[in-house]
Each structure stands twice: as structure tokens, then as C-alpha cells.
């Protein structure tokens with residue numbers, strides 16, 4: 001039976017690039033990618049809020065099949081939440097994917113498991129795909145608590161979702177100690193944790209959801225390690241930070257998923 005899951009390679013641009021720089025990068029990326037790449041892999045970029053409209057305009061005008069993503073949002077549709085952006089606002093900009101529960105949001109901005117669950121449901125309800133991040137700290141890993149940590153985060157995030165909704169979302173296994181450190185998980189470790197997450201989805205939402213949910217690995221993915229990580233069983237793509245800021249590097253990572 002053919003694998004029903006298309007790989008998804010996502011670039012998280014974090015708090016980098018003005019809207020001018022973002023336009024330049026997405027144009028360079030469109031030159032780096034080919035029809036064959038797009039035929040085999042879903043590609044997405046997650047610029048900062050200030051560049052979403054500019055990047056969307058370029059993707060639209062030049063018919064570039066790269067999905068537009070956001071890095072975060074609030075769960076409410078509107079209201080007195082100074083500094084926040086709502087799912088409805090993102091959906092109106094043709095945003096397709098929203099990162100929810102990135103470890104930097106959890107660690108630096110106090111995002112809780114409950115916030116993550118509420119946001120994931122709101123993103124889904126607005127017609128977009130939540131890309132829910134889970135991952136253990138170095139301390140938790142060294143204490144042998146990786147599985148316990150990622151399953152408790154994923155269990156909380158999936159709370160209240162139907163089996164169909166769970167099957168349509170994206171989970172990203174991002175060990176905190178690997179993000180932005182240059183130190184990646186081994187393919188075996190990434191595959192094993194992604195397998196644990198798929199097992200959890202099966203337990204909570206059934207075999208169909210487990211077969212269709214996409215599970216990315218994220219944490220210092222680079223052109224030099226992408227083929228091994230992306231070729232590992234149960235790894236359906238990558239969430240890429242630093243290396244997504246260089247069009248050639250990101251293009252090589254996408255090609256490793258083909």
C-alpha cells in the first residue's frame with residue numbers, strides 16, 4: 001500500500017527578516033525549487049507576522065506552490081488581547097499552517113499545554129492546519145523522561161479533537177536541546193519518538209488517524225543530515241529553523257525528502 005503521507009518541510013523564520021528581506025528569500029527559494037520537488041513534497045514557510053502579507057502576495061502573483069505559515073496566534077477570534085493576532089486574521093491572509101506550542105513560546109512566553117490545546121482547536125476551526133510542537137529538554141532526556149514528556153504534551157494538545165481532526169494535523173517532534181544548537185537527534189532517536197507519537201495518536205483517535213497524521217522532526221536539520229533524518233521510518237518531514245534562512249540550504253533539505 002502506498003504511503004498516504006506526503007512529506008512536509010517547513011521553514012520557521014522566527015524573528016528574522018524585514019518584509020523586504022522576506023520577499024527576497026521567498027523569491028530565491030522559488031528559484032531553488034523545481035516542479036519535481038513540489039510534486040513530491042509539501043513546502044511551507046513561516047515568516048514573522050509583519051512579512052506575511054508581502055510573502056503571500058509574491059506566492060500568489062507568481063503562482064508559487066509554497067504554503068504560507070504563521071509562527072503563532074491567539075485562540076480567540078478578536079478582542080482585547082494587545083499584541084496578539086487571531087486565527088481568523090491569518091486565515092484571511094491565506095495562511096495554511098500555524099505553528100502551535102513551539103518550545104520557544106512555551107519557555108519564553110509561558111505558553112501552557114492548555115493554551116496549546118485551545119490554540120490548536122481554534123486554528124483548525126478557522127480552516128488552517130495546526131503544526132503542534134512537542135519535545136523534551138536535555139534534563140528530561142537525561143532523566144529518561146523523553147517518552148513521558150512528549151506523550152503528555154501531545155495528549156494535552158489533542159484534547160477535544162475528533163479523530164478526523166487529529167488525522168489532519170501535523171505534529172512536530174522537536175527536542176528542545178536540539179533547537180538552534182547544531183546538535184540534532186540521531187535518525188534512530190527521531191524515528192523512535194515519532195513512532196511513539198504515532199502510537200499515541202492510534203490509541204486516542206484510531207488507526208486511520210495514526211496512518212494519516214504527519215509527524216515532522218525538528219532540531220538542527222541541515223543539508224548534511226536531512227537525508228538520514230527524513231528517510232527514517234515515521235518521520236514525515238522537517239521543521240527547520242536556521243537552515244531555512246538560506247534558500248540553497250532549504251532547497252537541499254526539501255530535496256532530501258523527495
Ligand code: PEP
Pocket residue numbers: 012014174178179180181182218219220221239240241242243
Ligand atoms: C525550530 O525553530 O523549530 C528549529 C528546529 O530550529 P533549528 O532548525 O535552527 O534548530
